[in-house]
Amino acid sequence: MRQYFSNIYLGVYSVFIGMAITFRQLFKPSVTHQYPYEHSFEQKKNVRDIPQGYRGQLFNRIEDCIGCKKCEMICPVDCIYITTEKLPKGERLWDSMNVVHLKDRTEIVGMIEGDEKIEADTTVSIQTRERGAVEIPSEQVARVVERKPVIFYLDKFDIDMSLCMYCGLCTEVCPTECLIMIDTLEGIEYSTFDRTNLIFKFAKPEMYDKPLDEAADAEAAD
Numbered sequence: 001m002r003q004y005f006s007n008i009y010l011g012v013y014s015v016f017i018g019m020a021i022t023f024r025q026l027f028k029p030s031v032t033h034q035y036p037y038e039h040s041f042e043q044k045k046n047v048r049d050i051p052q053g054y055r056g057q058l059f060n061r062i063e064d065c066i067g068c069k070k071c072e073m074i075c076p077v078d079c080i081y082i083t084t085e086k087l088p089k090g091e092r093l094w095d096s097m098n099v100v101h102l103k104d105r106t107e108i109v110g111m112i113e114g115d116e117k118i119e120a121d122t123t124v125s126i127q128t129r130e131r132g133a134v135e136i137p138s139e140q141v142a143r144v145v146e147r148k149p150v151i152f153y154l155d156k157f158d159i160d161m162s163l164c165m166y167c168g169l170c171t172e173v174c175p176t177e178c179l180i181m182i183d184t185l186e187g188i189e190y191s192t193f194d195r196t197n198l199i200f201k202f203a204k205p206e207m208y209d210k211p212l213d214e215a216a217d218a219e220a221a222d
Contacts, residue, residue, distance in 0.1 A: 036191055052105055055166040056187020058159050060202040061109070063129075064096035064178035067152030071170035071179055079163035080170060083156035092149045093208060096176040099145035100126060100136075108134060116146055145177050154203045161190070162198040 050056075067084040087093065098116065100108045110128035118124055122138045171179050181187065192198060 036189070050183055050185065050188070052183055054181070054183035054187065055168050056182040056184070057161060057190050058164060058170070058200070059180055059182050059187075060157055060159070061097075061178040061180070062154065062157060062202045062204055063207065064109075064176045065154060065157065065202075066096060066148050066150050066176055067154050068175060070173040070175070074169045074173050076167065076169070077163045077165050079160040081156060081158040081160075082154070084152040084154055087151050087153070092151050094150050095147040096150060096178065097129075098126070098147055099177045100124070101142045101144070102136070102140050103142045104140070108136070110134065111147070112144065116144055118144060145175075148176050153205070153208050155205055156201075157203040158199055158201050160199045162195050 067082065069082050069084070072078075072080045072082045097109050098112045100110070100112070102108070108126055108128065110126040113125040113127060118138045118141050120138055123135050124138055124141060126134045126136070128134055166181070168181060171177070171181055190198070
């Protein structure tokens with residue numbers, strides 16, 4: 001009999017405890033944001049800093065892509081689709097940019113003036129696309145990604161982020177390091193209600209200045 005009333009007491013007591021917690025939370029300000037319609041939480045600075053190297057959305061710096069297809073071959077879920085056309089033997093379009101990795105874990109994308117091999121106690125001059133000429137002391141350089149010749153037309157370079165498993169293997173095998181995973185807020189906030197909007201197209205056939213007859217043939221093939 002004692003156990004029977006004890007169970008009743010514990011049941012009623014636990015209900016009152018739960019209701020007390022509920023009523024305390026009832027009058028506190030709401031912390032729920034109607035994402036993606038509301039972004040007010042960004043202004044309130046209650047978002048954690050995104051760590052460097054975060055595996056966000058894949059992005060291809062297409063001007064430096066050499067069309068080697070290593071990323072497509074290594075992708076375990078086949079979310080990268082590439083179509084290329086090789087130039088005639090002996091021809092090349094341009095060279096990819098250097099990627100200069102600094103010891104503070106930042107990097108500079110640009111063309112190193114002079115020898116790519118960095119000598120000690122010198123100043124490295126890098127011509128970038130966005131900032132123009134940048135000069136840094138050689139002791140700050142950790143390593144340099146060498147330039148590679150572009151000998152393929154890239155007719156198609158699509159990435160289906162709805163399939164991506166964020167393993168990062170494609171970025172590791174990229175010889176020019178033009179394929180990266182965005183580690184800023186932009187690399188996280190690309191949600192959409194339509195899956196077709198998660199297929200990102202990076203190819204820019206117009207930048208190759210292909211002859212008109214070749215461009216027409218490529219469009220017909222697609």
